[in-house]
Amino acid sequence: MDLIVEDAVVVTMAAGAGTAESLLVRDGWIAAVGAADQVRAAAAAGAAVVRLDGATVIPGLIDAHCHVADVGYLAAAADCSQPSAPDIPAIQARLREAAGRTPEGSWVTGAGYVEYKLREGRHPTRADLDQAVPGRPAVVYHTSLHAAVLNTAALAEAGFADGQPDPPGGAFGRDSGGGLDGVIYEGPMFALFERNLREDLIRMGAAERVRLVQMAARRLAALGLTAACDADMRRDTYAAFAEADADGLLGLRIYGMVVHDQLDWLQEAGLQGRRHSPRLATEAVKIWADGGMSSRTAAIYGTYPVPPYGSGIMYFSPAELTAMVRDFDSRGLQVCIHAQGDRAIEIVLDTYAEVLAGRDGNPRRHRIEHGGAMYPPLAARAAALGIVVVSQPGFMSTLGDGFAEAFGDHSDQLYAFASWQRAGVTVAGSSDAPVITPDPRLGLRDAVLRRTGAGRVLGPAERLPVRDALALYTTRAAFASHREREAGSLEVGKRADFVVLEENPLEAEPERITDIGVLATVLDGEPVYQSVSLFPN
Ligand SMILES: [Zn+2]
Numbered sequence: 001m002d003l004i005v006e007d008a009v010v011v012t013m014a015a016g017a018g019t020a021e022s023l024l025v026r027d028g029w030i031a032a033v034g035a036a037d038q039v040r041a042a043a044a045a046g047a048a049v050v051r052l053d054g055a056t057v058i059p060g061l062i063d064a065h066c067h068v069a070d071v072g073y074l075a076a077a078a079d080c081s082q083p084s085a086p087d088i089p090a091i092q093a094r095l096r097e098a099a100g101r102t103p104e105g106s107w108v109t110g111a112g113y114v115e116y117k118l119r120e121g122r123h124p125t126r127a128d129l130d131q132a133v134p135g136r137p138a139v140v141y142h143t144s145l146h147a148a149v150l151n152t153a154a155l156a157e158a159g160f161a162d163g164q165p166d167p168p169g170g171a172f173g174r175d176s177g178g179g180l181d182g183v184i185y186e187g188p189m190f191a192l193f194e195r196n197l198r199e200d201l202i203r204m205g206a207a208e209r210v211r212l213v214q215m216a217a218r219r220l221a222a223l224g225l226t227a228a229c230d231a232d233m234r235r236d237t238y239a240a241f242a243e244a245d246a247d248g249l250l251g252l253r254i255y256g257m258v259v260h261d262q263l264d265w266l267q268e269a270g271l272q273g274r275r276h277s278p279r280l281a282t283e284a285v286k287i288w289a290d291g292g293m294s295s296r297t298a299a300i301y302g303t304y305p306v307p308p309y310g311s312g313i314m315y316f317s318p319a320e321l322t323a324m325v326r327d328f329d330s331r332g333l334q335v336c337i338h339a340q341g342d343r344a345i346e347i348v349l350d351t352y353a354e355v356l357a358g359r360d361g362n363p364r365r366h367r368i369e370h371g372g373a374m375y376p377p378l379a380a381r382a383a384a385l386g387i388v389v390v391s392q393p394g395f396m397s398t399l400g401d402g403f404a405e406a407f408g409d410h411s412d413q414l415y416a417f418a419s420w421q422r423a424g425v426t427v428a429g430s431s432d433a434p435v436i437t438p439d440p441r442l443g444l445r446d447a448v449l450r451r452t453g454a455g456r457v458l459g460p461a462e463r464l465p466v467r468d469a470l471a472l473y474t475t476r477a478a479f480a481s482h483r484e485r486e487a488g489s490l491e492v493g494k495r496a497d498f499v500v501l502e503e504n505p506l507e508a509e510p511e512r513i514t515d516i517g518v519l520a521t522v523l524d525g526e527p528v529y530q531s532v533s534l535f536p537n
Contacts, residue, residue: 001046001047001048002024002025002026002031002043002044002046002047002048003024003025003026003047003048003049003050003525003535004022004023004024004025004039004040004043004047004048004049004050005022005023005024005025005050005052005057006021006022006036006039006040006049006050006051006052007021007022007036007051007052007053007054008021008022008023008052008054008055008056008057008500009021009054009055009056009057009504010022010023010033010056010057010490011056011057011058011059011470011490011504011506012033012059012489012490012491013058013059013470013471013474013475013488013489013490014489014490014491015475015489020033020034020035020490021034021035021036021039022034022035022036022038022039022040023039023057023490023496023498024039024042024043024047025496025525026044026525027525028495028496028524028525028526029493029494029495029496029525030490030491030492030493030494030495030496031043031492032492033490033491033492048536050534050535052500052534055500055501055502055519056500056501056502056503056504056505057490057498057499057500057501058224058470058474058490058498058499058501058505059474059475059487059488059489059490059497059498059499060224060225060226060227060487060497060498060499060521060522060523061223061224061225061226061440061473061474061477061499062225062226062227062228062229062428062473062474062477062478062481062483062487062488063220063225063227063228063229063429063430063431063433063438063440063473063477064228064229064390064428064429064430064473064476064477064480064481065229065231065257065336065369065370065390065392065430065431065432066220066228066229066230066231066430066431066432066433066438067230067231067232067432067433067434067435068213068216068217068220068228068230068241068252068254069197069212069213069216069230069232069233069237069240069241070145070193070197070232070433070434071216071219071220071433071434071438072212072213072214072215072216072217072219073197073200073212074109074111074112074141074434075212075215075216075219076109076212076215077098077109077110077111077112077141078091078094078095078097078098078108078109078110078111078140079094079110079111079112080094080095080110080111080112080113080140081111081112081113081114081143082112082113082114082117082118083117084112085112085113086118086119087118087119087120088118088119088120088124088128091110091113091118091124091128091132091140092128092129092131092132093132094110095108095110095129095132095133095138095140096132096133098110099132099133099136099138103203105203106199106200106203107136107137107138107139107154107157107196108133108136108137108138108139109138109139109140109141109196110138110139110140110141111140111141111143111434112141112143113140113141113142113143114142114143115142123142123147123149123173123181123183124140124149124182125149125173125175125181125182125183126149126150126151126152126155126180126181126182127182128149128182129149129150129151129154129182130151130152132151133151133153134151134153135153136153137150137151137153137154137157138150138151138153138154139151139154139192139196141189141193143434143435143436144292144294144295144399144435145189145190145193145434145435146185146186146189146292146294146295146297147183147184147185147186147189147295148183148184148189148192148193149173149182149183149184150182150184150192151182152182155180155182158188158192160172160180160184160188161180162178162179162180163178163179164180167187167188168187169186169187169291169297169313169315170184170185170186170187170188170189171184171185171186171308172184172185172188173185185295186291186292186295186297194234197236197237198234198236201236201237201239201240202236206243209239209240209243209244210240210243210244210247210249212240213240213241213243213244213249213250214244214249214250214251216252217244217250217251217252217528218251218528218529219438220252220438221251221252221521221523221528221529222518222521222529222531223438223439223440223441223518224440224441224499224501224518224521225252225438225440225521226252226253226487226497226498226499226521226522226523226528227252227253227254227255227477227481227483227487227497228252228253228254228255228438229254229255229256229257229284229336229390229430229477229480229481230254230255230256230257231257231286231336231369231432232257232259232286233256233257233258233259233262233282233286234258234259234262235262235265235266238256238258238266238271238282241254241256241280242276242280245276245277245279245280250279250280251523251528251529252279252523252528253278253279253280253483253487253497253523254279254280254281255281255283255284255481255483256280256281256282256283256284257284257285257286257336258282258284258285258286259285259286260285260286260287260324260328263285263328263331263333266282267331272331272332272333273331273332273333278495278524283333283334283482284333284334284335284336284367284481285328285333285334285335285336286336286337286338286369287316287321287324287325287335287336287337287338288315288337288338289314289315289316289321289337289338289339289344289347289348290312290313290314290315290338290339290340290341290343290344291312291313291340291341292340293340293341293370293372293373293395293399293402293403293406293414294395294399294402294403294435296308296310296312296406297310297312297313298312298340298341298344298372298373299311299312299313299314299340299341299343299344299347300312300341300342300343300373301341301342301343304406305405305406305408306405306406311343312340312341312343312344314343314344314347318347318350318351321337321347321348321351322350322351322354322355325337325351325352325355325366326354326355329355329364329366332364333364334364334365334366334367334482335364335366335367336366336367336368336369336390337351337366337367337368337369338369338370339368339369339370339371340370340371340372340373341372341373342373342374342375342378345368345371345373345374345378345382346378348368349378349381349382349385349387352366352385352387353381353385356385356386361386362385362386362387362388365386365388365479365480365482366387366388367387367388367389367390367480368382368387368388368389368390369390370390370391370392370432371389371390371391371415371420372391372395372403372414372415373407373410373413373414374389374416374420375410375413375416376413376416376419376423379416379419379420379423379425380423382420382423382425383420383423383424383425384424386426387425388425388426388427388428388479388480389420389425389426389427389428390427390428390429390430390477390480391415391417391427391428391429391430392415392429392430392431392432392435392436392443393415393417393429393443393444393446393447393450393469393472394431394436394437394439394442394443394446395415395432395436395446396415396446396447396449396450396451396452396458397442397445397446397449397451397452397453398436398437398442398453399436400450400451400452400453400456400458401452401453401454401456403458404452404456404458411458411459412458412459412460412461412462413459413462414458414459415458415459415462416459416462417447417462417464417468417472418461418462418463418464419461419462421464421468426476426479426480427472427476428472428473428476428477428479428480429443429444429447429469429472429473429476429477430443430477431443439514440473441505441513441514441516442514443469443472443473444466444469444470444473444505444513445510445511445513445514447463447464447468447469447472448463448464448465448466448469448510448513449463449510449511450462450463466505466506466510466513467506470505470506474488474489475488475489476488495523495524496522496524496525497522497523497524498521498522499518499520499521499522500518500519500520500521500522500534501516501517501518501519502516502517502519503516503517517531518531519531519532519534520532520534520535522535
């Protein structure tokens with residue numbers, strides 16, 4: 001059945017094309033786009049017609065780096081974010097309530113706090129959590145997912161004891177007597193999060209796992225996203241996506257970046273590098289080279305002027321990294337390496353240069369994830385090697401003030417999108433949710449304004465024109481995931497993945513981009529989200 005979408009401002013994002021008035025959807029694909037009479041003429045008799053009263057249609061947005069399963073998992077956790085939970089008593093109340101609905105055996109879980117936004121201006125402690133949830137494990141994750149606080153039962157179950165030294169790649173918070181105060185940072189936090197997610201997924205059973213995936217997909221679809229690269233797919237989360245997909249309940253395209261230590265499983269299961277369906281693929285592999293920017297653990301030249309005053313951490317030696325990349329490349333996988341600090345980025349570029357030597361460019365489109373401190377000489381090298389960089393404009397307003405503190409004079413050169421593009425790097429946009437909100441409107445606005453929470457503009461010369469900002473989440477993100485033939489722009493022969501917005505983001509005041517309402521999100525010609533009833537279900 002043909003579907004005509006008309007009386008719209010269609011921002012096609014096709015190269016050299018402006019806006020169109022109308023588009024024709026046939027069997028989930030775009031069959032025509034252009035002027036209203038042309039599209040009408042191309043439609044079969046009896047086509048359904050949806051009139052949009054001048055609303056804007058843009059290509060389905062693609063989040064090129066998002067921890068999708070984590071978004072679903074934490075959506076069910078107690079909301080401990082600010083301003084919703086303004087102080088520690090509010091967090092305690094949320095945890096008490098969550099305890100009532102958390103099955104025995106699972107940890108009572110909260111998420112989303114930022115210590116400096118709490119009235120007390122500090123992390124909650126194990127004692128605070130013990131008051132709310134005594135006798136069974138409870139955890140509250142920091143919004144960055146680089147820290148968490150555990151109660152006494154959780155510390156015991158995790159094997160963390162007073163007197164234990166800090167683990168490699170991480171640290172424990174301590175009270176005045178030197179005992180653990182319940183806060184854990186970095187390495188032990190990542191291990192704990194992964195363990196809890198895995199155990200809860202196993203405990204859940206298929207139906208609940210599918211619900212978790214659906215919850216994440218719905219949340220993203222409501223923000224105008226039709227596809228996401230899942231930045232840490234593991235065996236258990238793959239299974240959850242595959243179950244949802246098999247049931248026809250995966251309302252989002254997932255391009256899985258499979259965690260490097262899970263590839264043997266993937267290969268043994270015969271799933272390596274395969275496209276499983278139009279909505280689920282595992283063609284990429286994820287490696288972490290260094291730590292994070294907001295935790296000041298990204299590997300840099302020099303030392304941070306702020307705690308923990310180090311130079312950051314590297315997870316692998318250059319030789320190990322090169323061996324891994326060579327292996328994955330030879331198996332046909334696209335390699336995506338988390339690299340934030342300039343020292344890490346240089347090592348990753350050395351690795352890519354070695355593996356790509358003698359090849360015609362970068363055919364698998366190996367990527368750098370984040371690229372925070374990719375200063376001009378590094379950007380020039382990345383461009384020469386054809387490396388794709390997937391970055392996060394939305395960090396500007398959410399984490400930018402912390403970057404300025406940690407990077408001083410260099411902070412104007414962080415996430416230097418305009419310079420990178422001028423150097424010839426293909427840059428794609430993403431959120432890194434749940435580190436920050438998955439809302440792509442925030443990323444769009446921040447790519448244009450680069451304003452921190454405190455109102456400082458970080459790198460005014462790096463502000464992007466709004467059309468370039470939109471390209472990060474459409475054409476460029478499609479390229480970054482090898483999907484430019486079918487997604488990223490609204491052209492004949494591509495999938496009918498699009499978003500209806502109440503206003504054209506290319507013409508709105510940049511300040512107001514985050515307020516533009518998403519009216520509908522359409523995947524394969526079918527609505528997966530609508531805030532008003534526009535499309536027949
Ligand atoms: Zn990430």
